[in-house]
Amino acid sequence: MRQPLVVGNWKMHGSRASVASLLDSLVAAQRLSGAEVAVCPSHVHIAQAVERCAGTQIAVGGQDCSHAEEGAYTGDVAAAMLADLGCRWVIVGHSERRQYYGESDALVAAKASAAVSVGLQPIICVGETRAQREANEAEAVVAAQIQGALQAQEDLAGLVIAYEPVWAIGTGLTASPEQAQQMHAYIRSLLEGIANVDAQTTRILYGGSVKPGNASELFAGEDIDGALVGGASLVADDFRAILECAARQR
């Protein structure tokens, strides 16, 4: 049985004050949910989030990490730094990183491996663009991303995959529950073929305009084990409602 997992990706949003008030609301609400929950603030708000979430069910993660262990990489944050602050998770390969910073599958693989080596659980994001879906290339694109990120890994402890169709991120468009379930089942079949991965216990999250109004129908999919939530994770009531949908899933 896979425990549902809901992760908030706060992207480049927030101030100390807004982070404090959002976390206050989530901490007050967290006991209501039977799902596992994590929030990924910007790097500069991680210490604040870890402190506020100490002793609660809410785990904290980074939105990205360097592929390198340490060194002259101005502006980068090492996986070990996130672990040292108290993070449990780190998102790698988000489509915004792939799109705006040209991150390749090889770099995503190196970041995932850097994360695992310091005990962080990587959330590896994959997903096709609208043009790729319209050209019937969605499965081929996702397969290449999964294989590129996972194939050469020796250790993938705690791995989570997030399927986030690029055309559904922040657009208000969502994959239909059927489209999402179909891709999740396909991803699970790909995981079956990868060494060091237990496909049946690996959680596969859906991401892309998940809201309280569409979460239940998405979570009904057999292979949909929770969500990576952007916009709605910045609104405490919405994130809490999504968590409740996930907790009811199993």
Ligand code: PGA
């Ligand atoms: P969204 O973002 O929920 O705002 O579409 C999801 C994500 O990018 O992780």
